[in-house]
Amino acid sequence: MVAYFTDISSGFAVRLADEFEKSGVAVTGGVPNGPVDLFVSTENERAKNDFFSVSSGIDPDAIMDAVRRHVSEPLKKLEEVLPYLERGGLKRICFLSGASASVNMNAETSGYGYNMSKAALHNALMIIKNRLGKEGYTFRLYDPMANSLPHTAADYFLKGLGKQHGNEIYGQNEERRLTLRDALGREWPW
Amino acid sequence: MASKTVLVTGADRGFGLRVAQEFLRGGYTVFAGKFLDGFELIDREAEANPGRFITVRLDVESRDSILAMRDEVARHTDRIDVFVSNAAFMGGGPGGMPPPDLKESLIDVPLAEKSVRVNALGALLCTEALLPLMQTGMKRLCYVSSEVASINQMMRDNGFRYPMSKTALNMAVRMLHNSLHGEGFTFRLYHPGPMRRMASDGGLSGEADPKTDPSYSAGLAFPFFTGDRPDEDRLVMVDFLGYVWPF
Numbered sequence: 001m002v003a004y005f006t007d008i009s010s011g012f013a014v015r016l017a018d019e020f021e022k023s024g025v026a027v028t029g030g031v032p033n034g035p036v037d038l039f040v041s042t043e044n045e046r047a048k049n050d051f052f053s054v055s056s057g058i059d060p061d062a063i064m065d066a067v068r069r070h071v072s073e074p075l076k077k078l079e080e081v082l083p084y085l086e087r088g089g090l091k092r093i094c095f096l097s098g099a100s101a102s103v104n105m106n107a108e109t110s111g112y113g114y115n116m117s118k119a120a121l122h123n124a125l126m127i128i129k130n131r132l133g134k135e136g137y138t139f140r141l142y143d144p145m146a147n148s149l150p151h152t153a154a155d156y157f158l159k160g161l162g163k164q165h166g167n168e169i170y171g172q173n174e175e176r177r178l179t180l181r182d183a184l185g186r187e188w189p190w
Numbered sequence: 191m192a193s194k195t196v197l198v199t200g201a202d203r204g205f206g207l208r209v210a211q212e213f214l215r216g217g218y219t220v221f222a223g224k225f226l227d228g229f230e231l232i233d234r235e236a237e238a239n240p241g242r243f244i245t246v247r248l249d250v251e252s253r254d255s256i257l258a259m260r261d262e263v264a265r266h267t268d269r270i271d272v273f274v275s276n277a278a279f280m281g282g283g284p285g286g287m288p289p290p291d292l293k294e295s296l297i298d299v300p301l302a303e304k305s306v307r308v309n310a311l312g313a314l315l316c317t318e319a320l321l322p323l324m325q326t327g328m329k330r331l332c333y334v335s336s337e338v339a340s341i342n343q344m345m346r347d348n349g350f351r352y353p354m355s356k357t358a359l360n361m362a363v364r365m366l367h368n369s370l371h372g373e374g375f376t377f378r379l380y381h382p383g384p385m386r387r388m389a390s391d392g393g394l395s396g397e398a399d400p401k402t403d404p405s406y407s408a409g410l411a412f413p414f415f416t417g418d419r420p421d422e423d424r425l426v427m428v429d430f431l432g433y434v435w436p437f
């Protein structure tokens with residue numbers, strides 16, 4: 001199997017790539033030269049300029065930078081890789097994200113860029129799932145929490161989730177849903 | 191200024207114009223954000239109601255324009271009671287999903303980013319700019335969102351540009367609520383329902399149905415925007431029929 005990573009330079013992505021390779025999955029970051037099984041978007045940083053609140057002053061550039069990094073660029077890359085995923089066997093689309101982007105649960109007063117861009121991404125992915133799910137694509141949206149469990153992330157990205165995959169923990173239809181889960185397996189409300 | 195005051199963004203036409211008129215009828219002094227040229231209904235309302243319906247130039251995509259709007263409003267009043275964020279960019283054609291061959295464009299980056307800049311960031315920057323004028327009045331912040339912001343209820347399989355911008359708006363409002371609710375600000379997040387688009391002469395597109403006339407939703411929005419709620423501590427997205435939507 002082959003996994004395409006949008007970026008393999010950050011700490012967690014490197015460790016995730018190691019875990020993939022241990023499981024026999026080759027990881028590539030460049031233009032694929034053959035079928036790809038998994039698309040993995042690893043952009044998940046809070047930028048240094050994203051720590052303002054409404055009282056300290058909104059930084060519009062920080063917000064739009066986050067939208068670029070977390071939405072536009074990864075979706076552009078997904079667009080480029082789709083023809084290769086189409087030829088792959090697994091057809092799985094994975095994004096790192098964060099529970100703080102839950103509109104229901106967010107309790108923060110700073111981090112507008114991260115939270116707004118990731119919440120926007122979640123809705124875009126739901127629409128993409130509604131479309132590509134019909135064509136056999138499956139999705140993973142994952143909060144790595146403290147980034148300390150790359151093997152757990154790799155396991156979640158690589159294994160099947162429905163009963164048909166021998167996985168009885170989740171319902172028969174888990175693979176048809178889009179859920180945001182964290183490294184402890186908890187599902188977060190949108 | 192003795193009467194209560196409201197500022198409405200994107201008030202040239204549609205829901206923005208109609209809700210601004212509801213506020214006027216409700217006795218408010220209205221500051222109506224003017225964005226479009228050639229839409230004269232807003233100017234006629236100002237001419238007919240001098241000192242009570244005041245147009246202010248406002249492009250919510252530009253921070254300079256937002257700050258100029260704030261300065262202009264401050265020349266008339268030192269207090270805004272209610273802010274209604276309504277301006278939205280919905281244009282640009284269908285929002286970009288791959289056709290069955292998956293070869294065509296998935297995302298139009300400039301249009302996707304413009305949607306977020308106008309629909310989410312614009313609302314946030316207007317709020318920030320108006321806060322100094324909102325410290326003593328009703329402290330009511332109202333945002334026109336949409337059902338398409340609800341990820342939970344998202345059934346579409348195409349066109350994520352506008353929906354994702356409204357989800358970003360909901361998150362911005364959530365974070366504003368986290369900061370400002372403790373300071374006495376109350377929030378309204380409103381889904382106005384399906385509405386027909388308004389032409390410059392006030393005519394509406396599409397099939398004649400009184401329930402899709404923006405006036406209908408604006409009439410229902412006014413008491414929601416100005417009245418009390420039993421659950422002011424919670425941020426909820428409520429539609430024109432009064433139903434709460436999941437995020």
Ligand SMILES: NC(=O)c1ccc[n+]([C@@H]2O[C@H](COP(=O)([O-])OP(=O)(O)OC[C@H]3O[C@@H](n4cnc5c(N)ncnc54)[C@H](OP(=O)(O)O)[C@@H]3O)[C@@H](O)[C@H]2O)c1
Binds near residue numbers: 383
């Ligand atoms: N119509 C619906 O079915 C529907 C459903 C759910 C939610 N909503 C929401 O309800 C609100 C009102 O909708 P509507 O149907 O009345 O829309 P509308 O007629 O398009 O009114 C929105 C106004 O905002 C203006 N605008 C665009 N960019 C702006 C900017 N940068 N600064 C200031 N104003 C700007 C628009 O001008 P342009 O026409 O030039 O863009 C337009 O005049 C919007 O927030 C919309 O997202 C509408």
